[in-house]
Amino acid sequence: MANTSDNLTPAMKQFHHFKDKYPDAVLFFRMGDFYETFYEDAQICSRVLGLALTTRNKNSANPIPLAGLPYHAVDAYLKKMIKAGYKVAVCEQVEDPKKAKGVVKRDVVRVITPGTLTDDILLDEKEDNFLCAPYLGPKGAALCWVDISTGHFYAQQLDEDAIVDEILRLSPSECLVPEKREQLFGDDYAKLAKQLSEISSIVITHRPGWYFDPYSAEKSLLKHFGTNTLEGFGVDGDSDVIPPAGALLEYLSETQKTSLAHIRSIKLINKRSFLHIDQTSLRSLEILRTMRSEDKKGSLFDSIDQTLTGMGARMLRGWVCMPLRQVDRITERHTAVQELCDFSQKLDDIRSQLKNTADLERIVSRISTFRASPKDFVLLADTLRKIPAMKLLLSESVSGLLKNLAQGCDTMEELADLLEAAIEPECPSHFRDGGVIRTGFNAELDELRGISKDGRSWLAAYQKKQIELTGIQNLKLGFNKVFGYYLEISRSMADQVPGDYVRKQTLKNAERYITQELKEYEDKVLSAHERSLELELSIFDQLRSRAAGYASRLQVLAQCVGCIDCIASLAHLALRRGYIRPEMCGEKVLEIKEGKHPVVAQSLGNEFVSNDLELGGESADVMIITGPNMSGKSTYIRQSALLVLMAQMGSFIPAESARIGVVDRIFTRVGASDELARGQSTFMVEMTETANIINNATDRSLVVLDEVGRGTSTYDGLSLAWAITEHIANNIGCRTLFATHYHELTELAQLLDNVKNCNVAVREWMDEVVFLHKIVPGGTDKSYGIHVARLAGLPASITARSREILDDLESTFVKEASGEKLARNKTAQQPQQQLFVEQNRSVLEKLLNLDVNNLTPIEAITLLNDIKKEIREN
Numbered sequence: 088m089a090n091t092s093d094n095l096t097p098a099m100k101q102f103h104h105f106k107d108k109y110p111d112a113v114l115f116f117r118m119g120d121f122y123e124t125f126y127e128d129a130q131i132c133s134r135v136l137g138l139a140l141t142t143r144n145k146n147s148a149n150p151i152p153l154a155g156l157p158y159h160a161v162d163a164y165l166k167k168m169i170k171a172g173y174k175v176a177v178c179e180q181v182e183d184p185k186k187a188k189g190v191v192k193r194d195v196v197r198v199i200t201p202g203t204l205t206d207d208i209l210l211d212e213k214e215d216n217f218l219c220a221p222y223l224g225p226k227g228a229a230l231c232w233v234d235i236s237t238g239h240f241y242a243q244q245l246d247e248d249a250i251v252d253e254i255l256r257l258s259p260s261e262c263l264v265p266e267k268r269e270q271l272f273g274d275d276y277a278k279l280a281k282q283l284s285e286i287s288s289i290v291i292t293h294r295p296g297w298y299f300d301p302y303s304a305e306k307s308l309l310k311h312f313g314t315n316t317l318e319g320f321g322v323d324g325d326s327d328v329i330p331p332a333g334a335l336l337e338y339l340s341e342t343q344k345t346s347l348a349h350i351r352s353i354k355l356i357n358k359r360s361f362l363h364i365d366q367t368s369l370r371s372l373e374i375l376r377t378m379r380s381e382d383k384k385g386s387l388f389d390s391i392d393q394t395l396t397g398m399g400a401r402m403l404r405g406w407v408c409m410p411l412r413q414v415d416r417i418t419e420r421h422t423a424v425q426e427l428c429d430f431s432q433k434l435d436d437i438r439s440q441l442k443n444t445a446d447l448e449r450i451v452s453r454i455s456t457f458r459a460s461p462k463d464f465v466l467l468a469d470t471l472r473k474i475p476a477m478k479l480l481l482s483e484s485v486s487g488l489l490k491n492l493a494q495g496c497d498t499m500e501e502l503a504d505l506l507e508a509a510i511e512p513e514c515p516s517h518f519r520d521g522g523v524i525r526t527g528f529n530a531e532l533d534e535l536r537g538i539s540k541d542g543r544s545w546l547a548a549y550q551k552k553q554i555e556l557t558g559i560q561n562l563k564l565g566f567n568k569v570f571g572y573y574l575e576i577s578r579s580m581a582d583q584v585p586g587d588y589v590r591k592q593t594l595k596n597a598e599r600y601i602t603q604e605l606k607e608y609e610d611k612v613l614s615a616h617e618r619s620l621e622l623e624l625s626i627f628d629q630l631r632s633r634a635a636g637y638a639s640r641l642q643v644l645a646q647c648v649g650c651i652d653c654i655a656s657l658a659h660l661a662l663r664r665g666y667i668r669p670e671m672c673g674e675k676v677l678e679i680k681e682g683k684h685p686v687v688a689q690s691l692g693n694e695f696v697s698n699d700l701e702l703g704g705e706s707a708d709v710m711i712i713t714g715p716n717m718s719g720k721s722t723y724i725r726q727s728a729l730l731v732l733m734a735q736m737g738s739f740i741p742a743e744s745a746r747i748g749v750v751d752r753i754f755t756r757v758g759a760s761d762e763l764a765r766g767q768s769t770f771m772v773e774m775t776e777t778a779n780i781i782n783n784a785t786d787r788s789l790v791v792l793d794e795v796g797r798g799t800s801t802y803d804g805l806s807l808a809w810a811i812t813e814h815i816a817n818n819i820g821c822r823t824l825f826a827t828h829y830h831e832l833t834e835l836a837q838l839l840d841n842v843k844n845c846n847v848a849v850r851e852w853m854d855e856v857v858f859l860h861k862i863v864p865g866g867t868d869k870s871y872g873i874h875v876a877r878l879a880g881l882p883a884s885i886t887a888r889s890r891e892i893l894d895d896l897e898s899t900f901v902k903e904a905s906g907e908k909l910a911r912n913k914t915a916q917q918p919q920q921q922l923f924v925e926q927n928r929s930v931l932e933k934l935l936n937l938d939v940n941n942l943t944p945i946e947a948i949t950l951l952n953d954i955k956k957e958i959r960e961n
């Protein structure tokens with residue numbers, strides 16, 4: 088920044104003072120009705136917000152770049168800045184400019200960063216907005232994350248090499264890491280930060296190392312929660328989650344500068360309670376976004392979400408990403424969904440109560456951080472009024488979960504009464520002109536408003552009286568900020584003005600006057616208006632404090648309404664789409680009759696062909712699925728994973744019947760990945776993902792493999808696919824679906840009991856191929872790739888020629904590489920090799936004794952020919 092000299096104005100000195108304190112944020116510096124930005128900040132704002140870039144002190148030696156925005160439109164501008172990845176420090180005038188002696192006092196009241204948003208306009212209603220902090224300690228690693236807009240605060244201990252995956256899975260807006268220069272926090276954090284910025288748009292914020300110091304972190308956590316120990320949250324004194332949790336709190340208080348009372352506890356995530364879906368699977372199963380276009384539309388969540396409230400949508404999103412693992416907890420949700428399906432009128436009534444329900448969770452956070460608006464209170468009161476009806480509807484339930492939810496419906500009538508009595512239902516969204524507190528709520532306020540209102544009619548009467556008195560018909564009464572109320576008389580009438588008029592201003596064609604009587608009344612009226620505004624604000628602050636006293640009850644209620652919304656959403660979905668309740672068990676089994684892909688079946692309607700699945704239990708664990716291109720293999724294997732996921736989150740599923748033994752993890756190795764951007768080859772990515780599966784899958788996992796081995800030469804790929812399948816079947820024994828074009832793999836089913844084959848049925852008719860999309864037992868050895876290429880529009884000349892080449896290849900090379908051979912090799916590798924050596928000893932000796940350097944090309948060819956002949960005869 089160029090200008091730090093002593094000749095700066097006091098306001099600019101203030102600006103520099105705050106800019107130095109918040110160097111990594113753009114400073115919005117309040118000046119009257121505008122927020123001004125200066126220097127580089129002005130350039131950024133001009134670019135990001137499209138503001139006109141001008142200069143302050145244009146004629147001085149150091150003109151200052153300047154861009155300003157009107158204060159009442161600040162929310163929209165903040166949204167754009169945050170979206171563009173910037174942090175904004177909002178510097179307000181903290182005293183009334185009229186009362187200021189010298190330069191008006193200012194202070195940064197809040198730093199808005201992508202991970203610390205609380206305003207609805209800046210947030211997505213259906214998504215959490217997490218701020219996270221990793222910890223890479225000497226003994227272990229941990230990750231903590233918090234959403235200040237809801238007060239949810241989580242912690243998890245995990246392996247260091249799982250940190251990146253877990254952060255990507257959470258998809259936070261911002262990630263806190265210790266500053267690079269701190270020796271204690273060396274390369275690991277820098278590497279992590281670099282990796283995250285390369286592959287995601289998460290904003291990385293560096294903070295001093297002491298933020299992560301275990302001792303001060305624990306102290307600030309204990310102080311915040313008002314406890315002597317963290318054990319009540321399941322956190323031991325030396326837990327690795329303490330440093331990052333403390334760092335998050337420190338950062339929140341640094342940026343928010345207000346109470347964080349709504350963050351009431353820290354929830355330790357126990358991985359064993361949830362079905363783990365890693366980031367790769369989250370993407371490849373298109374759970375939250377589609378793979379190609381990264382669109383929410385077309386994802387599983389978008390397809391099944393029928394929630395009606397923000398709290399419900401966010402909770403359901405959490406259920407989709409972290410389905411359950413315990414049979415009884417899953418069954419509890421299913422039973423609740425079942426009950427609402429059985430009583431559809433009750434379901435409809437509950438859903439109509441949920442409609443237009445306010446986002447309690449976010450309102451509570453704004454109440455606690457003293458940012459609640461009058462509108463928030465109106466919505467809160469309206470929502471509380473719906474709770475008794477919801478409670479009544481749920482109170483007769485049989486399902487344990489629904490009963491609990493009925494109990495959780497805390498009606499808080501006294502709060503609703505208070506808010507309704509206090510706040511004008513049609514209140515303005517800001518305080519500028521008052522009108523927020525209802526008439527009748529506060530006698531003093533009513534009186535002040537009365538004076539200010541009467542004042543207006545007094546002024547009208549005064550104007551009339553003056554016209555009569557002076558006979559000047561065009562005498563006008565006006566008001567401006569400089570000298571308040573005045574009487575305006577045209578210049579031509581100036582000689583008729585009475586002697587007690589005091590001239591204040593001369594305009595081109597008129598003169599403006601004041602009178603003592605007018606000034607006296609003005610003082611009374613204006614001060615009454617000002618006092619009434621002040622009083623309204625103080626009443627509103629009192630209301631905020633009163634409401635803040637209900638924060639923890641409101642949070643429990645918000646959770647409860649969110650859960651009711653989730654269950655009702657799942658029931659509504661089940662009824663609308665004819666989903667069935669899956670039977671859940673702890674055995675290693677997966678039986679689905681007439682299952683459908685929840686998203687594809689929605690778009691294809693009746694054309695979608697349902698399919699059965701049987702894995703584990705009486706059947707083999709590993710299923711090899713072969714079939715032509717475009718026949719539906721990928722759809723089938725993804726559908727299987729999605730149905731398990733849906734069942735374990737508590738949803739009913741698109742099938743005729745299902746028996747599902749809970750799964751601990753879902754692994755997928757499907758399609759291309761954008762790791763290519765990180766410079767890894769397709770094959771490298773494929774093998775890394777497969778290695779992850781092989782190393783981490785347990786016999787309770789579900790593995791979905793699509794085309795493993797495709798990214799390398801046919802023989803390498805086939806051999807790898809073969810060995811991987813063997814390993815899974817023999818050593819892991821997890822339920823596995825493997826879609827492949829290597830028909831040779833089907834021979835594994837003959838060699839291993841734990842492997843079975845299925846293929847996608849095809850009907851060939853008059854040189855045409857019809858894909859039936861039906862999965863049937865047994866293998867297949869046809870790809871119909873050329874047929875698909877023709878469908879895709881490749882010229883007939885090319886497809887005809889490729890048919891010729893294929894016929895040729897099939898009669899020679901491919902047969903050589905047949906799985907039969909691989910199978911034989913595997914089962915009788917050693918004896919076969921020995922036999923080969925025995926039978927061809929003389930050939931081998933001839934080869935060993937050969938002097939290659941003295942061989943002419945002709946001799947070499949002749950020799951090769953002889954060797955080939957001899958081996959063949961042997």
Ligand SMILES: Nc1ncnc2c1ncn2[C@@H]1O[C@H](COP(=O)(O)OP(=O)(O)OP(=O)(O)O)[C@@H](O)[C@H]1O
Pocket residue numbers: 687691694695696697714715716717718719720721722723860861
């Ligand atoms: N069960 C089904 N019923 C009806 N249509 C289906 C079904 N499954 C898949 N399809 C249709 O077939 C198309 C191809 O499906 P999918 O991508 O699963 O085939 P694939 O066999 O994996 O192909 P490839 O081997 O080329 O990757 C889908 O886009 C879908 O429109």
